[in-house]
Amino acid sequence: MDFPSVERAVKVYRECASAPSLSSASLQKTGDSVFSVHSTWSQRDLERECNIKYRQTHIVTLDSNGQIGDVIDPGTNTELNSEQLVRWSPSGKLKAVLRKIKDKKGDEKQYLEVWNNIAKIHNINLTALDKHGKVYEDGEFGCLEWSSCESQLLYVAEKKQPKAVSYFDKSKEGGSEENPETDAKKKDPEVKGDQFVHRQDWGELLVGKHSPVPCILNLQTGQVTIPEGLPNDVSVGQAIWTPDDSGIVFTGWENEPYRLGLIYCRNRRSAIYHLDLSSQTCNTISITGQSVRSPVFSPDASKLIYIQNSCHGPHMQCAQLIVYHWESKETKVTVDIVQRPTEGRPFPGLYVGRFEQQCWLDNETILVSTAWRSSQTIIAINICTGEVTRLTNGPDFGSWMFCDIKQRLILACRSSPTRSAQLVVGVIPQEGDISCINWKPLHESSVILSDVIWSVITLKPKTEQGSDIDFETIILKPKANSGSQEKKLPLIVWAHGGPHSVFSTGYLLLPGLFCQLGFVIACVNYRGSIGFGQASIDSLPGFVGTHDVKDVQAAAEAVIEQGLVDRERVAVSGGSHGGFLSTHMIGQYPDFYKACITRNPVTNLAAMLGGTDIPSWTMTEAGMDFDFKIAPSAEMYAKMFNCSPMAHIDKVRAPTLLMLGSDDLRVPPQQGIRYHEMLKARGVKTRLLMYPDNSHPINKVDAEADCFMNMYTWITEHL
Numbered sequence: 001m002d003f004p005s006v007e008r009a010v011k012v013y014r015e016c017a018s019a020p021s022l023s024s025a026s027l028q029k030t031g032d033s034v035f036s037v038h039s040t041w042s043q044r045d046l047e048r049e050c051n052i053k054y055r056q057t058h059i060v061t062l063d064s065n066g067q068i069g070d071v072i073d074p075g076t077n078t079e080l081n082s083e084q085l086v087r088w089s090p091s092g093k094l095k096a097v098l099r100k101i102k103d104k105k106g107d108e109k110q111y112l113e114v115w116n117n118i119a120k121i122h123n124i125n126l127t128a129l130d131k132h133g134k135v136y137e138d139g140e141f142g143c144l145e146w147s148s149c150e151s152q153l154l155y156v157a158e159k160k161q162p163k164a165v166s167y168f169d170k171s172k173e174g175g176s177e178e179n180p181e182t183d184a185k186k187k188d189p190e191v192k193g194d195q196f197v198h199r200q201d202w203g204e205l206l207v208g209k210h211s212p213v214p215c216i217l218n219l220q221t222g223q224v225t226i227p228e229g230l231p232n233d234v235s236v237g238q239a240i241w242t243p244d245d246s247g248i249v250f251t252g253w254e255n256e257p258y259r260l261g262l263i264y265c266r267n268r269r270s271a272i273y274h275l276d277l278s279s280q281t282c283n284t285i286s287i288t289g290q291s292v293r294s295p296v297f298s299p300d301a302s303k304l305i306y307i308q309n310s311c312h313g314p315h316m317q318c319a320q321l322i323v324y325h326w327e328s329k330e331t332k333v334t335v336d337i338v339q340r341p342t343e344g345r346p347f348p349g350l351y352v353g354r355f356e357q358q359c360w361l362d363n364e365t366i367l368v369s370t371a372w373r374s375s376q377t378i379i380a381i382n383i384c385t386g387e388v389t390r391l392t393n394g395p396d397f398g399s400w401m402f403c404d405i406k407q408r409l410i411l412a413c414r415s416s417p418t419r420s421a422q423l424v425v426g427v428i429p430q431e432g433d434i435s436c437i438n439w440k441p442l443h444e445s446s447v448i449l450s451d452v453i454w455s456v457i458t459l460k461p462k463t464e465q466g467s468d469i470d471f472e473t474i475i476l477k478p479k480a481n482s483g484s485q486e487k488k489l490p491l492i493v494w495a496h497g498g499p500h501s502v503f504s505t506g507y508l509l510l511p512g513l514f515c516q517l518g519f520v521i522a523c524v525n526y527r528g529s530i531g532f533g534q535a536s537i538d539s540l541p542g543f544v545g546t547h548d549v550k551d552v553q554a555a556a557e558a559v560i561e562q563g564l565v566d567r568e569r570v571a572v573s574g575g576s577h578g579g580f581l582s583t584h585m586i587g588q589y590p591d592f593y594k595a596c597i598t599r600n601p602v603t604n605l606a607a608m609l610g611g612t613d614i615p616s617w618t619m620t621e622a623g624m625d626f627d628f629k630i631a632p633s634a635e636m637y638a639k640m641f642n643c644s645p646m647a648h649i650d651k652v653r654a655p656t657l658l659m660l661g662s663d664d665l666r667v668p669p670q671q672g673i674r675y676h677e678m679l680k681a682r683g684v685k686t687r688l689l690m691y692p693d694n695s696h697p698i699n700k701v702d703a704e705a706d707c708f709m710n711m712y713t714w715i716t717e718h719l
């Protein structure tokens, strides 16, 4: 078959990859019935080979009936390149900005600025204060919180460590020093012989983040303090003020006996703490032996909510929503884990990492986005009754992210496999059905794939165990061919990572690109994906390499049965656990798959145990309980090997492209390198691309673009 040319693929990539993705969006009340919407976007810049960030502002007015009136786009996109965190004060009058700037010598400095509506009114050089290391700006620990009196800011930064020096360092032995800053630093405590002590960090994408502590900046004095009384051996993150500013509440992750990588892993042992700043006493609010996160106070300050799930087992799980009554100290599970959604009660449970900063509709109702089968959905939860109302369920947009709420004006971002992100506003009815929202877009999607149509199919598993748990597949088809019988199309079967994550019916760059270029795509949400109930998640550990493989194959067969696809031209693709599945498919169905493309694949769980930042994952997914002390036996290693793609290497025939990030701490590149070597030794065609300075996602702009072009040329050469 004639595939579109490489030049055409480059053009399609330029178009589709130009779609900006939303980093954050918030609402500010700027007058009677007037709101401004500030959104920050990230966009690939292929010329500069980097992601640029820019801010967009819209004005939204409400009419006399409280409904959306005008939406004004002043057309003021501004590129931002140094803002790390931004937070509006409770009154909306001040804005705090954490900024990273390189000085003349090229050293990075962090500043905390405060702006009013006219100008910058404070600028504190946090690096020069030298009270702590780098400020955390990530989505796991990071925070920037105004006290209610708007005179203090709370954030999290790396704890300052005593300076480690050599026993042979002579520079400290007297001599005069004229620089007072260096003199002050000289007075800092020093530890001899500690220069090479290994300090464990929080792993993949959190490199250099070891011991976060809360920090308080007093805007009047310009001084930063690290509160006393913090628990030992706990990493502090997600800190917020208590309602009267007398203390702070935060999530604390246990450092001991050793840290396991945190990103994409919502099962790390943690607790919610309350530190009283005057008495310097710290108490635990949550129960121990759980994984908890994201404390948020209700507007009337009577309740604190947070998310909780088990700290054992799968790395992503269905979670509970906990309500803690601040005065009575009573705790209640208001939304529980859902094992199996049913037709009568379809809510599949909560799959939430962190609440948005403003998530309260009123003192009883919160808004949150969660996975709901193959879509990302906004729900309202009545925290007194636990009642869940689905607010978004339209046929055109499959993925909805809740952004902000002011009064009853809700800001959200939606997308679909054929439409890139679009901000929308709506008014939540005061009375009646709160899901009756008339959404109004603030702008058009920047990319619309008009030649693609998408659908979701539900499938029954073909295994004995877990056969009562269904799963779904998102199908993308080129429109021109969708009804015709004349020419059958090539198929790419795509498996997501995790394994406990999900493809949602939002904008999917790679599948969309390939579909624009004439391929049918099947994105398989095999059993174990999130959004289908905890029973589905729990059905996979112990059966990886079997259940997930059978589901992927059943999805491929189901798409072929629809009659549009040429069964002689099927390829498979996926990254990480999706790479584990791709390499399994070519080992277990060697006649079926004609090409394989894989990013940072897990190929041998037994070998990965000693190299990944999450050794717990390899044991859990192979069906064994993880314990920090465990030194696996030969039988355990055998179990891990036997469920791995490497166990099927002798059967592989499909030409296989491997794309590896040299800095991946999650799936060490050796996993892919060894698989590539094994294929070479068996005479199977294979190519390995190693991307320097890239880690697990391989998402640097030049690397990502190169990956796509190599995927395209590999597939078109072999199908």
Ligand SMILES: CSCC[C@H](NC=O)C(=O)N[C@@H](Cc1ccccc1)C(=O)O
Residues within 6 Å of the ligand: 263, 264, 315, 316, 496, 497, 498, 499, 500, 501, 502, 575, 576, 577, 578, 602, 612, 614, 617, 618, 666, 667, 696, 697
């Ligand atoms: C020991 S590596 C395990 C595979 C890895 N799982 C967790 O990190 C994985 O599949 N990564 C995914 C990323 C991901 C994981 C979970 C939820 C969302 C995304 C991948 O790279 O696609």
